[in-house]
């Protein structure tokens with residue numbers, strides 16, 4: 001199932017980051033870079049991972065993403081995060097991105113992805129996710 005097949009019309013997860021793309025986030029054609037959007041998704045999911053692991057994390061994997069509709073400069077972009085699995089040191093967080101264009105009434109889903117973080121210590125070594133936040 002792709003994001004556009006999703007019959008649930010509302011975002012899934014917690015609104016973790018809201019941001020507005022600026023002209024400096026676009027390519028020479030004026031379209032927002034996919035890499036800019038992936039960066040926002042990583043920031044949002046890493047924020048949630050940091051709250052869960054109570055410390056430092058490394059992004060260890062990103063699942064395949066499809067960009068199904070364009071992002072426009074000046075629109076509102078929301079990253080919605082949800083913890084979908086937690087292991088000894090790892091956290092799988094799904095991220096949905098929805099946008100509201102300046103002249104639109106309803107938001108639309110742009111993409112979704114699965115990000116995996118591993119809790120690490122100050123030396124970059126794997127550590128366990130604390131029991132109290134599981």
Ligand SMILES: CC(=O)SCCNC(=O)CCNC(=O)[C@H](O)C(C)(C)COP(=O)(O)OP(=O)(O)OC[C@H]1O[C@@H](n2cnc3c(N)ncnc32)[C@H](O)[C@@H]1OP(=O)(O)O
Pocket residue numbers: 058059060061086087088089090091116118120124125126
């Ligand atoms: C290259 C870059 O700069 S990308 C930008 C930022 N990211 C990084 O720098 C991370 C670079 N990677 C690393 O430093 C290492 O891979 C580490 C420290 C994150 C993990 O080291 P590994 O040797 O892979 O650890 P290990 O095999 O023990 O796995 C640790 C956990 O991660 C999970 N894991 C590791 N790789 C993956 C993967 N590709 N997909 C899903 N989970 C994974 C494991 O299942 C394990 O989970 P658990 O502890 O909950 O059971």
